[in-house]
Amino acid sequence: MAVTVVFKCMESDRSESRLLVAEVLNGNSAVFKILIERYQKLVSHVVFRMVANRSDREDICQEVFIKVYQNLAGFHFESKLSTWVAQIAYNACINHLEKKRLPLLDDLHQEENALEKYPSDAATPDNYAERQDITTRLRSEIDKLPVHFRAIVTMYHLDEMSYEEIAEATGMPLGTVKSYLFRGRKLLKDRLSEKYRLEDIWQ
């Protein structure tokens, strides 16, 4: 059954999503597995980037899909299904962080302060191996960004979401999304130029 549904609707992504959702709502809950497989990358990107605690991540991802299932009847394709799933994932992470009383840095002023305190060990690495692995180093720098920055750069770069889609998923104004994205990347670039000599990068 699930397989025929998939074959039936190869024309466009959106109409395919519509058919899959309709199937699930008609009681064919096995089709929901296709939706999980389709969006588990997106959900894991958002959750893994926003939640530092490894043991919580998988559980949150599961809860996201349970919420998707429970609220599917209320989704009427006002946005793309992927945007809606990303929104549920983002909100689940924010709720989790709030419950754990981890700093969210919601207002901009606080965010600015956090950036000043943003850890930077300006010492240039003299270790050859360390110099080699710029990308690994940068990944750990990404993890040090404030949580909203991490969410936005991830949605933009890994999930290819537009500014508008990110604004919808996070509930932030479009201008804030753009500003966080640009500032987040600039911050990473600054860290990179602090830590590495130009010739390490310039190859």
Add this chain to the structure above:
Amino acid sequence: MAVRHLTDEQIQRYLDGDMSRDSDVAYHLQHCLACQQQLELYRKVYESLQQDVGFELAPGFAESVMTRLAAASEKSSRTSLVGLILLVFGTIALAGLALYFFEVKALTEILASLSAFGAEFGSSFVESLRSATASLGVSMDIMLSTGLILLTFAVIDRILVRYRGSHYCL
């Protein structure tokens, strides 16, 4: 004349593809070493942001979610059954009490005017309820409060099912 370098935003937008058709930016990048170096730094940043590494969920993730969903829906169908039972018993208890407190004769007359069967049913129902209550020795207060509590539970249950979906017990 002082050289005006590209801003961070211009370089980022160039890499995003927003400004690739802007010939001024492209021209500047061709001729300015400082901006080329900035561009190169940003390229590294973009590369690492696009690396899809370290996001692996446990194998069988989808199955685990499906198992959790199946368990939840089983639980919820049990809860709806409980809700239904509460509703039925609550209504019967309250209907019985209403009949008892109001003028029994007046009610049986109304039922009688509807049909002969109604009269028979009405009076026999009231009588059996009265005799059952009397034989059990249950006070009317207890009956009334039990009926109300059952009905309240039933109503809450219905509301939860309606507004939070059929799997609210999760």
